[in-house]
Amino acid sequence: MNQAKILLAQDNKYKHVFRFHHVWPILKDMQKFTDNDTATLAFQRESGHFVSSQENSPTPESPTMESPRLSSFSRNITSDDVEGSSSQRPIGVKKAIFKRRVKEQNSAFCDTLKKGQQQFMEVFKQNIGERQRTNDILERKVECRETKIVMMDLNTITDPMKRDVVKQQQLKIMAKQAR
Structure with a gap:
């Protein structure tokens, strides 16, 4: 208790x-205050005046560390074999309702997107x-024009320039059809 008073006096914050000195003798033996070693370490680190409490306290392996009210499990916080799922609190009712609403909204949004995508694909297929x-x-119209040009009789055209143009077009069309 004296060490805590000194740390409190040194803290600038x-x-x-x-x-509450008069309440401490009653509360000091409660499980909340005896098991919460990490909170005091965090407070000491925040204040910037870290005082090693390991000199005055026994090691985790010593039998005096265990309390008769607690079960005989290892209090080594850094061990990797601690199961996180058993010590986690269940989610609250409001949070569960919120998660369910978000999930429903997301599924409704996904359904809307899927319907929109299906409609888009139908319109796209119709356009194709x-x-x-x-x-x-258009291809039939072009074929009809080309057929008319190929069927033209060059002897009926009197203008020599027009005749040369039509002859060039006929040659191009025939080369295209030959491919």
Whole structure:
């Protein structure tokens, strides 16, 4: 207790006087205050005046460290064999409701996205079909024009320049059809 008073007096962050000295003899044997060694270490590290309490306290392996009220498990906090799931608190009702609502909203959002994507794909497929039909119609029109040009009789054209142009087009069309 004296060491705690000294640490409290040295702490610059705490400017008030400790007013509960009369309650400490009653509370010091409670499990909350006897088992919470990590809180005092954290307080000592925060204050910047770390005083080693290992000199006055027994080692974790010594039998005096164990309390008759506690079970005989190792109090070594740094051990890796501590099970985290058994010491964790269950989530609260509000948090569970919040998680369920978030999950429902996420699933509703995903469903909406899937429906939108399906509608987009249907519209996309319709557009592809329409474009294919339009391309087929344009190809038929081009074939009709090319057929007319190929079937033209060059002897009926009197202008020599027009005749040369039509002859060039006929040669191009025939080369294209030969491929």
